Amino acid sequence: MIHLLNSRSKNGNFFISLKSILGFAPKQMMFYRRAFTHPSFQKKDSFGQPLNYERLEFLGDAVLGSIVAAYLFEQLPEADEGYLTKMRAKIVSRHTLNEVGKDFDLVRLMTADVHQSQFGENIHGDLFEALVGAIFRDRGYKYCKRFIYKKLITEYVDIERLDGKILSYKSHLIEWCQKEKKNIRFEDEEDTGREEMTYFATRLFIADKLVAKARSTSKKKAEEKAAQRAYYKLKNLINR
């Protein structure tokens, strides 16, 4: 059995990492343990169901869909149901959920019986959905809604971008800096770290202040990711 968080066996560390992701203290740990157990792990519960995240992922997917639908319904009073449906599909897309799960580095909390390289591309989004399911079972609808607003919607959802109005955060940010007469600078460096692949780490400075950091498999991707993060941080300023 492989514990990806080395000290997962020490309950304390799993709890602390989880709490920092959630932003509140989890109560019924069994839901979260299950949310972070890979299907390769063979143990079953007393109902004969495999002790893994798949049932919670089903629940989380449904809860996420309804909370995002309610958010869009309120935020976009001028949108018809076709537009609402389209926007929701973009927000709960595999692409977005994988990104969120990756940024939280959810796989590090996982228990599995196979190596991380066998998890597949969508593991990050699956874990995020399972986590939403666990929060719903542990603390109910309101906590779940608050979590999704704080961790998904505020950080990743930009209706303008989803609507195709922003294609590159990097060029969007550069334009804005030119208009505002602020200098903007990307500092990239190769970062081999523990992994076999080479990564690029980017630090983005605006007016000589470090605004965002990102890491990806190419310089271009890392810069775009850093620009996106900077954009969300400065959104209120930029869209003023």
Place this chain on the structure above:
Amino acid sequence: MIHLLNSRSKNGNFFISLKSILGFAPKQMMFYRRAFTHPSFQKKDSFGQPLNYERLEFLGDAVLGSIVAAYLFEQLPEADEGYLTKMRAKIVSRHTLNEVGKDFDLVRLMTADVHQSQFGENIHGDLFEALVGAIFRDRGYKYCKRFIYKKLITEYVDIERLDGKILSYKSHLIEWCQKEKKNIRFEDEEDTGREEMTYFATRLFIADKLVAKARSTSKKKAEEKAAQRAYYKLKNLINR
């Protein structure tokens, strides 16, 4: 403009009919008025959105999906995510929702600019979803959950039947009565009422007590519907 509830213009009647369907007093009537306005009705709101049920239907569909998912997750601890997905699809199917909407006779509350015959088959389910959306906006998640449990799940959802174990309520009920040595009797009569079509009305007696009534376009359908209602009333006795 056609008001299907003749006295819809008198606010009181719409309110009373609605309250009896909901099982609680609605607060913000605007959501319910919109939930019962057909797209043929041309008025728009201050955001330029047509004043009809389509946006609320989008919301209600999502909320319904998550509440039914959470119900199944709790009720079926022994089911895997594939089975949960299948069961949910059956419960929120057009067929079931149309049946519920029809039984509540939701179209009678509708405002439209076309004749009822032009509404299409799925109007009943659409209205039920829009009503769920209106409840969610008016009173929030908890009321919505209670409404769906009481009006949809308790009355229409039988996991055994959805799983294909009960094919006909009528034969299921007859068998049970034979086993329990109770006499069972269907009384049918033609019922032309106001409509152009002929309907059949069935009254179902068990041990000479009236247990359920139903009305449909054929005798067979009316008897099956009455048997289904009787089954749900007696479910606890039958499955003892």
